[in-house]
Amino acid sequence: AQSVTQLGSHVSVSEGALVLLRCNYSSSVPPYLFWYVQYPNQGLQLLLKYTSAATLVKGINGFEAEFKKSETSFHLTKPSAHMSDAAEYFCAVTLGNQFYFGTGTSLTVIP
Amino acid sequence: SQTIHQWPATLVQPVGSPLSLECTVEGTSNPNLYWYRQAAGRGLQLLFYSIGIDQISSEVPQNLSASRPQDRQFILSSKKLLLSDSGFYLCAWTGGSNQPQHFGDGTRLSIL
Numbered sequence A: 001a002q003s004v005t006q007l008g009s010h011v012s013v014s015e016g017a018l019v020l021l022r023c024n025y026s027s028s029v030p031p032y033l034f035w036y037v038q039y040p041n042q043g044l045q046l047l048l049k050y051t052s053a054a055t056l057v058k059g060i061n062g063f064e065a066e067f068k069k070s071e072t073s074f075h076l077t078k079p080s081a082h083m084s085d086a087a088e089y090f091c092a093v094t095l096g097n098q099f100y101f102g103t104g105t106s107l108t109v110i111p
Numbered sequence B: 001s002q003t004i005h006q007w008p009a010t011l012v013q014p015v016g017s018p019l020s021l022e023c024t025v026e027g028t029s030n031p032n033l034y035w036y037r038q039a040a041g042r043g044l045q046l047l048f049y050s051i052g053i054d055q056i057s058s059e060v061p062q063n064l065s066a067s068r069p070q071d072r073q074f075i076l077s078s079k080k081l082l083l084s085d086s087g088f089y090l091c092a093w094t095g096g097s098n099q100p101q102h103f104g105d106g107t108r109l110s111i112l
Helices: none
Strands: A003-005 A010-014 A019-021 A024-026 A032-038 A044-050 A056-058 A064-068 A073-078 A087-095 A098-101 A105-110 B003-007 B010-013 B019-026 B032-038 B044-052 B055-058 B064-070 B073-078 B087-094 B107-111
Touching: A003 A087, A003 A098, A010 A019, A019 A105, A024 A073, A032 A064, A032 A073, A044 A056, A044 A064, A044 A073, A073 A087, B003 B087, B010 B019, B019 B032, B019 B087, B019 B107, B032 B073, B044 B064, B044 B073, B055 B064, B073 B087
Parallel strands: A010 A105, B010 B107
Antiparallel strands: A003 A024, A019 A073, A032 A044, A032 A087, A056 A064, A064 A073, A087 A098, A087 A105, B003 B019, B019 B073, B032 B044, B032 B087, B044 B055, B064 B073, B087 B107
16 A cells, blocks of 8 residues: 655744655555645646656755655755745655645744 | 546535535547545545446445436435535546546535
8 A cells, every 4th residue: 555654744944944844655556656745725836746767856946855765755845945935745656546635734934 | 648637626515415416528539437425634534436328336434326318417316414424525527437536626515
């Protein structure tokens, strides 16, 4: 069965600091992985997706994620946090028509 | 381009009343459609998904039901709402297997 684990339900960073949100997956087959962002009272917005074309994936708003098969990880990073990055972030994996979401990480950016 | 619409954006209903939330997708055909519920401060709970008209799978036993009367229309219903039905309901679609999901703006449902 597929599953996704997001380590840290809450992460706080200072404005301008590195953002690192962790995601580990379990998959018996090559996964398709995604990161989503959710602002309050809005739907989820796709940040980036990994579909095996390249291990380093660049997304919107300056975010990127690196697929590491040996570590079964797909961590999300951004070099410099902005206040506007404060939101909930979800990692997800899909196999066929089934989607599996992590429990989410709430990012707080401290001015 | 493809778009997804959900309505209403907010809804306040008394316990025991019926419910109908609607989701439509434009700009694509034969999408896979999904209904999720998100409780306050919690993750996503998959309620229903559909790979075609009248093809609906239920993930969680409850007093909710879903229907797909047209290719790009997905409806979430209940005959009698419970307090526990409060939450943020999200509709999503994909273009096929292993494709990313695209979400609507959600419906905030409050049960009084």
